[in-house]
Amino acid sequence: xxxxxxxxxxxxxxxxxxxxxxxxxxxxxYVDGVCLTRNQDIWAETVRDNVFVSAYPLAMWFxxxxxxxxxxxxxxxxxxxxxxxVHELGAANHGFVWPRVIFVPDGESIHLWAxxxxxxxxxxxxxxxxxxxxxxxxxxxxxxxxxxxxxxxARLDAKDLAGSDLAQLWAVLQEDLADPEAVRRxxxxxxxxxxxxxxxxxxxxxxxxxxxxxxxxxLTELAPAIASSGGSPDLTSLAQLEVGNGVVGTPSVxxxxxxxxxxxxxxxxxxxxxxxxxxxxxxxxEPLSSRTLFDLLGLPMADRGHLSVPDGRAPVAxxxxxxxxxxxxxxxxxxxxxxxxEFARFLGEYLRVPGGxxxxxxxxxxxxxxxxxxxxxxxxxxxxxxxxxxFLDGDFxxxxxxxxxxxxxxxxxxxxxxxxNNGYIHHHWSRDLPYQVAA
Numbered sequence: 004x005x006x007x008x009x010x011x012x013x014x015x016x017x018x019x020x021x022x023x024x025x026x027x028x029x030x031x032x033y034v035d036g037v038c039l040t041r042n043q044d045i046w047a048e049t050v051r052d053n054v055f056v057s058a059y060p061l062a063m064w065f066x067x068x069x070x071x072x073x074x075x076x077x078x079x080x081x082x083x084x085x086x087x088x089v090h091e092l093g094a095a096n097h098g099f100v101w102p103r104v105i106f107v108p109d110g111e112s113i114h115l116w117a118x119x120x121x122x123x124x125x126x127x128x129x130x131x132x133x134x135x136x137x138x139x140x141x142x143x144x145x146x147x148x149x150x151x152x153x154x155x156x157a158r159l160d161a162k163d164l165a166g167s168d169l170a171q172l173w174a175v176l177q178e179d180l181a182d183p184e185a186v187r188r189x190x191x192x193x194x195x196x197x198x199x200x201x202x203x204x205x206x207x208x209x210x211x212x213x214x215x216x217x218x219x220x221x222l223t224e225l226a227p228a229i230a231s232s233g234g235s236p237d238l239t240s241l242a243q244l245e246v247g248n249g250v251v252g253t254p255s256v257x258x259x260x261x262x263x264x265x266x267x268x269x270x271x272x273x274x275x276x277x278x279x280x281x282x283x284x285x286x287x288x289e290p291l292s293s294r295t296l297f298d299l300l301g302l303p304m305a306d307r308g309h310l311s312v313p314d315g316r317a318p319v320a321x322x323x324x325x326x327x328x329x330x331x332x333x334x335x336x337x338x339x340x341x342x343x344x345e346f347a348r349f350l351g352e353y354l355r356v357p358g359g360x361x362x363x364x365x366x367x368x369x370x371x372x373x374x375x376x377x378x379x380x381x382x383x384x385x386x387x388x389x390x391x392x393x394f395l396d397g398d399f400x401x402x403x404x405x406x407x408x409x410x411x412x413x414x415x416x417x418x419x420x421x422x423x424n425n426g427y428i429h430h431h432w433s434r435d436l437p438y439q440v441a442a
Contacts, residue, residue, distance in 0.1 A: 005035030005137040007115065007147035011058045011154055022059045022169070023097070025162035026155055029053040030061070032102065034137045039102050039117050043128045054127055059169065060097035062155040065148050066172045068094075070193040073141065077107045078231035079318070079368035081438055085196065086231075091440075102129040105436060106144075107136070110223065111269070111372040113144040118435035132435045138268070187211075194226040195236045202236060209237035217241070218362020224374065225319055228367035232318035244321050249333040251325065253301035256280070258354045269372040270424070273379035276354060280384065288390035290411050293343055296385075299350055302332070322349050322364035330364075340414050344381050351380030382421055386411040391421060399428050 009032045016027030031053040032039045038052045065072070068089040078086060088094045092104040103120040106113050114136040120129040139147075152173060159167050179185040179199070191210055192202045214222045226238065234240050261279035264272045281287055284295075294304055317335040324330050330353075336345045345366060352364045355376060367374055386407070394410060395403050399422060401415075408415045422428045 005115070005139050007034050007113075007139050007144050008032070009061075009147070009151040010053075011151070011158075012053070013158060014055065016057070019057060021162075022159060022164055022167050023057040025164055026058040026062075026158050027055070028058050029055055030058060032104075034115050034117075034133075034139070037117075037131065037133065037137075039104055039131050040129070041131045042102075043130060045126050045128065050130070054100075054102075056099040056101070057097065058151075058155045058158070059167075060099065061092075061095045061101070062152050063169050063172070064092075064095035066152060066169060066176060067198075069148075069176055070189045070199055071196075072106055073108055073113070073145065074110075074190050074193040075196060076109060076194075076227050076369045076371050077437060079228070080231075089198075100125055100127040100129075102131070103436070103440070107370070107437060108141065109269075109370055109372045109375065110141075112141055113139040114437070115139055116436050118440075134435070136437070191222070191226065194223060195230045196227070197236070206236040209239075213238050213241055220373075221321075221363040221365045224365035224367055224369070224371060225321070225363075227371075228318045228365075228369050231369075234318065244319075244333050245323065247333060249323070249331040250302055251329055251331050252297075252303075253328045254299065254330070254350075254353055255301050256283075256299050256350075256354070258357050261354065263355075263357050269376040270379035273351060273376045274383045274388075276351065277380045277383035278387070280354065281387065288387045288393075291385060293339070293412070296343060296346055296350070300332070300346060300353075301329075302346070318367060320345055320349075320366040322353070324361065324363070340408075340412060343385065343412055344414070344417065347381035347384050348377040351377050351384065355380075382413070382417050386413045386417060386421060388421055388425060391418065392427065 009030065011026075011028040011030050014027045014029060016024045018024065019027075030040060040054050041050070041052050042054050043050050044054075071089045075086070075089070077090075082090070090106050092106075093101045095101050100120075103118045105116040107116065108114075115133070115138075116136045117131060117133045119132045122128070152169075156170060156173060159165060159170065179189055188207065188211070189199055191214070192199060192207065195202055195206070195210065210222070210226060217225070225241065229238055229240055230236055261276060261283055263279075264275040266272075267275075297304055320333060320335040322330045322332045332346070332349060334342055334345050336342045348366050349364055352366065352373070355373070365373075366377060391407055391411070394407055404415055404418050404422075408418050411418075419428070423430065
């Protein structure tokens with residue numbers, strides 16, 4: 004995990020509003036020892052690690068974006084302007100040129116992405132890119148931002164500007180952070196894609212009622228998936244899933260049946276758990292039949308051809324507890340291979356927490372830590388990496404990948420992702436950022 008810090012060396016300035024002038028500074032920003040502000044100053048013809056800007060608009064952006072920056076995940080599709088304004092550092096704006104940095108939360112960590120910004124005719128050209136995103140534990144990221152905000156507020160106090168908009172915004176934020184009920188509402192607003200107090204009250208109250216019914220963990224996954232796909236913020240689509248048809252199963256395996264890994268990244272925990280389950284089953288690396296998978300979830304094979312899938316492209320799939328043992332699974336994939344992977348994800352989610360849990364299980368296309376765990380568990384459980392690489396025997400051609408997908412009854416994409424994520428093959432293009440942005 005990486006460390007995030009912003010340093011400010013205060014300087015004199017004669018332009019801008021009082022708060023902007025008072026916080027003029029040479030600022031440098033680091034993640035895991037990498038300087039994100041390394042730049043070429045075109046006018047001064049120098050390359051340096053700090054940049055002359057005002058800290059005030061940057062601090063205002065961090066404070067105003069706090070809730071969504073920390074709790075609104077990246078949509079499954081290309082994010083819109085509203086999302087980008089609170090996750091891309093350049094939105095701090097105020098006439099200054101900022102590095103191209105994007106902050107993406109996943110529920111446990113902040114993924115920090117950075118790319119060089121070499122815009123023609125720009126006075127400052129930022130030179131640093133990250134080949135892969137850096138992961139910041141959520142608490143460590145928050146502490147790094149808070150240290151920077153405190154330094155800016157202290158500078159304003161020293162300049163007799165204690166009553167600034169930033170100070171007022173920070174005071175409100177501190178009040179919310181000290182109130183568990185306010186934290187609950189602000190976090191849910193952010194997950195639904197709203198700034199504080201901008202979510203319609205009726206929609207927020209409806210979402211809070213759903214939280215009581217389905218559990219806070221499930222709502223944290225379902226709310227942003229539904230909202231970012233264009234669904235109503237009052238989450239009315241959950242009612243359709245609740246009363247809709249599904250397939251009922253009684254899982255035959257308990258979350259306590261395997262020893263869980265209690266540390267590491269989501270995919271590391273998932274791979275460990277998938278391998279532990281296979282060992283418990285006495286099948287380390289052979290392909291799994293659909294009957295075996297269905298038996299683990301207590302799903303009769305006869306029901307496989309009668310799965311009810313919502314019309315259209317549903318943004319979520321759920322499993323709803325009916326009593327202490329039975330669950331109603333409402334999938335969204337229609338083809339056999341897709342359904343195998345989806346039910347393997349449900350199995351991983353069901354097993355994820357020792358001792359079990361109450362509430363719905365949720366499967367979405369978002370990149371939250373829970374969804375990463377599900378996908379990694381399903382991939383390793385259905386297509387164990389060691390068995391896959393043994394089968395391929397160094398041949399990573401498209402033909403060999405297709406054969407492997409057929410053997411393990413997974414999609415070619417699952418095989419490709421396993422090979423990519425474990426370094427057996429590589430992308431032929433740069434992926435400095437998590438989505439397409441203008442040059």
